[in-house]
Structure formats: structure tokens, C-alpha cells
Amino acid sequence: xxxxxxxxxxxxxxxxxxxxxxxxxxxxxxxxxxxxxxxxxxxxxxxxxxxxxxxxxxxxxxxxxxxxxxxxxxxxxxxxxxxxxxxxxxxxxxxxxxxxxxxxxxxxxxxxxxxxxxxxxxxxxxxxxxxxxxxxxxxxxxxxxxxxxxxxxxxxxxxxxxxxxxxxxxxxxxxxxxxxxxxxxxxxxxxxxxxxxxxxxxxxxxxxxxxxxxxxxxxxxxxxxxxxxxxxxxxxxxxxxxxxxxxxxxxxxxxxxxxxxxxxxxxxxxxxxxxxxxxxxxxxx
Amino acid sequence: xxxxxxxxxxxxxxxxxxxxxxxxxxxxxxxxxxxxxxxxxxxxxxxxxxxxxxxxxxxxxxxxxxxxxxxxxxxxxxxxxxxxxxxxxxxxxxxxxxxxxxxxxxxxxxxxxxxxxxxxxxxxxxxxxxxxxxxxxxxxxxxxxxxxxxxxxxxxxxxxxxxxxxxxxxxxxxxxxxxxxxxxxxxxxxxxxxxxxxxxxxxxxxxxxxxxxxxxxxxxxxxxxxxxxxxxxxxxxxxxxxxxxxxxxxxxxxxxxxxxxxxxxxxxxxxxxxxxxxxxxxxxxxxxxxxxxxxxxxxxxxxxxxxxx
Numbered sequence: 001x002x003x004x005x006x007x008x009x010x011x012x013x014x015x016x017x018x019x020x021x022x023x024x025x026x027x028x029x030x031x032x033x034x035x036x037x038x039x040x041x042x043x044x045x046x047x048x049x050x051x052x053x054x055x056x057x058x059x060x061x062x063x064x065x066x067x068x069x070x071x072x073x074x075x076x077x078x079x080x081x082x083x084x085x086x087x088x089x090x091x092x093x094x095x096x097x098x099x100x101x102x103x104x105x106x107x108x109x110x111x112x113x114x115x116x117x118x119x120x121x122x123x124x125x126x127x128x129x130x131x132x133x134x135x136x137x138x139x140x141x142x143x144x145x146x147x148x149x150x151x152x153x154x155x156x157x158x159x160x161x162x163x164x165x166x167x168x169x170x171x172x173x174x175x176x177x178x179x180x181x182x183x184x185x186x187x188x189x190x191x192x193x194x195x196x197x198x199x200x201x202x203x204x205x206x207x208x209x210x211x212x213x214x215x216x217x218x219x220x221x222x223x224x225x226x227x228x229x230x231x232x233x234x235x236x237x238x239x240x241x242x243x244x245x246x247x248x249x250x251x252x253x254x255x256x257x258x259x260x261x262x263x264x265x266x267x268x269x270x271x272x273x274x275x276x277x278x279x280x281x282x283x284x285x
Numbered sequence: 286x287x288x289x290x291x292x293x294x295x296x297x298x299x300x301x302x303x304x305x306x307x308x309x310x311x312x313x314x315x316x317x318x319x320x321x322x323x324x325x326x327x328x329x330x331x332x333x334x335x336x337x338x339x340x341x342x343x344x345x346x347x348x349x350x351x352x353x354x355x356x357x358x359x360x361x362x363x364x365x366x367x368x369x370x371x372x373x374x375x376x377x378x379x380x381x382x383x384x385x386x387x388x389x390x391x392x393x394x395x396x397x398x399x400x401x402x403x404x405x406x407x408x409x410x411x412x413x414x415x416x417x418x419x420x421x422x423x424x425x426x427x428x429x430x431x432x433x434x435x436x437x438x439x440x441x442x443x444x445x446x447x448x449x450x451x452x453x454x455x456x457x458x459x460x461x462x463x464x465x466x467x468x469x470x471x472x473x474x475x476x477x478x479x480x481x482x483x484x485x486x487x488x489x490x491x492x493x494x495x496x497x498x499x500x501x502x503x504x505x506x507x508x509x510x511x512x513x514x515x516x517x518x519x520x521x522x523x524x525x526x527x528x529x530x531x532x533x534x535x536x537x538x539x540x541x542x543x544x545x546x547x548x549x550x551x552x553x554x555x556x557x558x559x560x561x562x563x564x565x566x567x568x569x570x571x572x573x574x575x576x577x578x579x580x581x582x583x584x585x586x587x588x589x590x591x592x593x594x
Contacts, residue, residue, distance in 0.1 A: 017391040047434035095583040096317040103314040118322035128549040128566040133328035159321040217413030219528040234415040268411035
């Protein structure tokens with residue numbers, strides 16, 4: 001759009017933009033390099049440096065041997081916990097959000113605007129306002145310190161986002177299409193299955209990516225409602241840092257950080273377009 | 286508002302049977318929506334109620350008026366947290382806004398590799414605050430991070446120890462937060478830049494406006510609604526920040542990097558003062574509303590103007 005810019009200006013633009021890009025990559029590069037350095041090597045120099053010999057061992061240790069809070073099984077069990085919370089909560093909240101989004105945008109029923117308005121308030125209500133009630137609810141239904149409890153929390157809380165995403169997408173589907181189908185005798189489920197769902201893949205991908213990254217990265221509920229072996233990996237990383245405060249193991253810790261960040265980074269690399277669309281869709285409420 | 290029910294139009298099955306037949310769909314629609322809306326309303330009201338009771342380890346009924354609020358606001362913890370929130374909120378929002386705008390303008394220069402660059406600026410958004418905090422706690426730790434590196438290179442008097450400096454520690458949170466979320470501001474600004482009316486730019490070019498004048502006079506003024514949105518979202522993030530500080534500074538040194546969310550957690554789960562914790566949570570909500578309500582009003586006015594225009 002800006003024509004006629006002369007060469008020195010363009011060189012400056014490239015220089016600045018790549019310098020900033022490099023700065024953004026430094027933290028990641030530092031952790032990757034450290035994950036391949038031994039603790040002694042890091043202690044002698046600093047966290048920032050090139051590995052002398054590649055200590056691939058760090059990954060094996062971080063994955064399966066490392067001690068977090070008296071248990072020496074690496075971060076594998078915590079990764080598994082995170083997966084067992086994130087995957088069901090993502091699938092269920094997306095599915096329910098899709099149906100509910102369809103109900104409030106296309107099917108329509110008495111009170112739909114009201115209930116939709118209240119549901120989307122969940123985007124703004126801070127987690128701190130829900131911590132105590134969740135504590136009591138989890139205790140009363142016997143799900144304290146369980147992964148199921150976290151699945152329940154993330155599913156219900158995630159609805160605010162999934163319903164919003166899907167509703168805003170479905171609202172563009174022509175109402176006449178639904179009306180015609182209803183006159184033909186198609187019911188609630190049939191219209192969803194035959195008309196709405198086939199149009200849904202883009203928004204379902206956005207929603208799944210959004211839910212997956214948010215639930216995987218969530219920390220507050222994980223650390224509040226689970227302890228020890230039941231914790232998700234975000235909470236385990238903090239516990240790990242605390243556990244090694246006396247004898248730092250930066251190489252192994254770096255490997256653990258990489259492993260913990262890998263699922264969401266992969267999702268980002270594979271579905272970047274949809275990831276960004278989710279961010280902006282969440283922003284332009 | 287709801288439409289005529291087609292089942293009634295067809296008219297064949299008796300009403301009760303029809304109701305029974307439609308029960309599954311009725312439940313599918315209402316159960317998730319009611320769970321979501323119900324938990325939001327009841328949880329918020331319940332927390333507000335607890336904040337007015339004398340609850341300590343367990344919730345109890347009773348009425349203490351504003352006592353929990355005055356008690357919370359009188360603690361050093363809260364006062365520091367509030368001051369930090371002002372510094373962190375302003376510093377972080379301003380810096381990430383400027384960084385995001387700069388990046389968006391740079392990327393808007395039809396440069397090669399735009400997609401790669403965009404991915405680089407946005408990848409921090411994909412990792413957790415725990416990871417961000419942990420990594421930056423290493424980089425900013427004077428004993429092992431940037432300072433150690435520079436010292437090792439020969440500049441032995443170099444100091445970069447904000448992480449352990451009570452007065453500067455909050456700025457380490459700013460650095461990490463800007464790194465994590467300025468890409469988000471960039472994405473929104475870039476979308477805004479790309480939607481600037483092409484005729485407007487052509488007209489300015491015909492008038493002989495250079496690139497800098499073009500941005501200052503023509504393009505940037507059209508971005509201000511996006512700017513407001515970015516500011517509000519970033520402020521919302523700043524007000525609720527918890528994980529990042531836990532991983533980066535743990536609230537320290539001492540309590541130098543406390544933020545409201547950490548105070549809430551501290552009251553509720555470390556000191557077992559539920560009512561105080563609830564009061565701190567409500568205070569957080571009020572701060573948030575002080576940002577969101579004017580924004581909602583502004584959006585409402587904008588929509589109405591757009592509708593009438």
C-alpha cells in the first residue's frame with residue numbers, strides 16, 4: 001500500500017523487524033539450548049550459552065526420573081494429568097457450546113437473549129470470584145483433588161467462550177434456511193446435524209484450539225484444587241522450581257519446561273491461523 | 286421473540302406426549318446454559334455474601350458490614366498490591382500497546398516473510414504464563430541470567446538485578462508480560478491497518494503526503510477504536526494477573542510484587558480468612574468493573590451511532 005519507499009528505508013524496516021523478532025525468540029532459544037546443557041556447565045557460565053556437548057539425557061530425566069514433591073517419576077504423570085483434563089474438557093465444552101450456540105442463534109426460544117447474555121458474562125468474571133464456591137461444590141460432590149473435578153470446572157467455565165464463538169459464527173447462517181427446514185418437519189437435532197454441523201468446521205477448530213490452549217495452560221484451579229500426584233503440569237512446574245531451589249538443575253528444568261510447553265506450541269504451529277482467529281474473536285466481543 | 290412452534294402447527298400428537306417427545310432437546314438446550322449462567326450468578330453472589338460475613342476457615346453466616354473490606358484495604362499486602370497494579374497496569378499496557386503498534390506498522394510495509402514474522406511475535410501467546418514466568422525468572426536472575434552473561438564477557442560492573450530489587454521487581458513482571466502479549470496487540474492493530482479505507486490513502490497520496498505524515502494524519506486516527514479495545518483487554522489481563530507473578534517472582538522479593546489476585550489467594554488458602562479473601566476478590570471485581578463498564582457504555586453509544594448513521 002505504501003509505494004515509492006526508497007531502499008535505505010526498507011533496509012531499516014527489515015533490520016528493526018528482524019531484531020525485534022530475534023529478541024522474541026531469545027527466551028525460547030535459551031531454554032532449548034539449556035535443555036541440552038549439563039547443570040555443571042550452566043553453573044560455570046550462565047543460563048545463556050551454547051552447549052559444549054549435547055546432554056540429551058536431560059529430557060529422559062525430566063520426563064521420567066525427576067523428583068517433584070517426594071515422587072520421582074519426572075513430569076510424565078503431570079503431563080498425563082493435563083491431557084486427561086484438557087482433552088475431555090475441550091471436547092465436551094466445544095460440543096455443548098456448539099449446540100447451545102446453535103440454539104440461541106438459530107433455533108431461538110423464549111429467554112434466549114437473556115440466558116446468552118448471562119453466559120457471556122463469564123468471560124469477564126474473574127476466577128477469584130469463583131474459587132471459594134468451586135471449593136465447596138467440589139467437596140460436596142466428592143471431587144476434591146480429582147481430575148474429574150477439574151474437567152467439570154473447565155467444561156462449565158469454558159461454555160462462556162464456546163457458546164460465544166459458535167453463536168457469533170452461526171448468526172450468519174440465513175434464518176430462512178432453518179425456517180424452511182422446520183416447515184419440512186426437521187427437528188432440533190436434525191437441523192443441527194444436517195445444516196449447522198456441516199457448516200461448522202472452521203469455528204469448531206477455532207474453539208477447540210482456544211479451549212485446548214487455555215485449559216492446558218491454566219494454573220490457578222490446578223494448584224488450588226489438586227495436590228501432589230493429581231496436579232496438572234503447570235502446577236508441577238512451579239512445584240519443581242520450588243523443589244530444586246537448593247540444588248538448581250537448570251538443564252533438566254529447561255527440558256521439563258520445553259516438554260510442558262510443547263503441546264500448545266504444536267497446536268499453535270499447526271493451527272496458527274485458527275489460533276489467531278480465536279484471539280481476535282475473543283477480543284471483538 | 287420466539288417463533289411459532291411448528292409442532293403445534295402440525296397439531297397431531299397430544300400436548301403431553303409432544304412435551305415428552307421434546308424433553309431431550311429441551312434438556313440439551315437448557316442444561317448447559319443454565320449450568321453456565323447459574324454458576325456465574327450464584328457463585329458471584331455467594332462470594333459477595335461471604336465478603337460481608339465473619340467467615341474464617343469455613344463459611345459462616347452473620348453480618349459484619351464493611352469490616353472485611355476496611356481490614357483488607359488496611360493491610361500492607363493489599364496496599365502494595367494496589368500500587369503495583371497501577372504501575373504494572375500502566376507500564377504493561379502502554380509498552381505492549383506501543384510495541385504492538387510498532388510491529389504492526391513494520392509488518393504493514395509489504396515486507397517479505399510477513400507470515401513467519403507474525404508467527405514469531407505471536408508464539409508467546411501460545412505458552413502458559415507459568416512457562417513464561419519460569420523462563421524470564423532465569424533470564425532476569427542476576428546470578429545465572431543476563432547479568433551473569435554480560436559479567437562473564439568482561440563487563441564486570443554490569444548490573445541488571447531488578448528481579449531482586451524491591452523497587453524495580455514489578456518491572457520484571459512488565460517485561461515478561463509485554464513479551465507474552467504484545468503480539469496480541471500487534472495482531473489487532475495489523476487487522477486495523479489492513480482495513481483502512483484504500484480511497485483515503487489514495488487521496489492523501491495525491492495530496493503529496495509522505496509515509497510519516499500519512500500515518501500520523503490519516504491512518505493512525507482510524508485506529509483509535511481498536512486501541513481502546515486493546516487497552517481494555519490488556520487491562521483486564523493486568524488486573525487478574527496471577528500465574529505470571531507466581532512463576533516469575535513468587536510475589537517477592539518479600540511482598541514487593543504482590544498483585545490483587547495473589548492477595549486473594551493468600552487470604553483464602555494460606556491464611557484461612559475466607560471472608561477477607563472474598564472481600565479482596567470483590568475489590569478486584571470492582572477494579573475490573575471500573576474498566577469494563579465505561580467500555581461497555583462506549584461500545585453501546587458507538588453501536589447506536591452506527592445504527593443511526
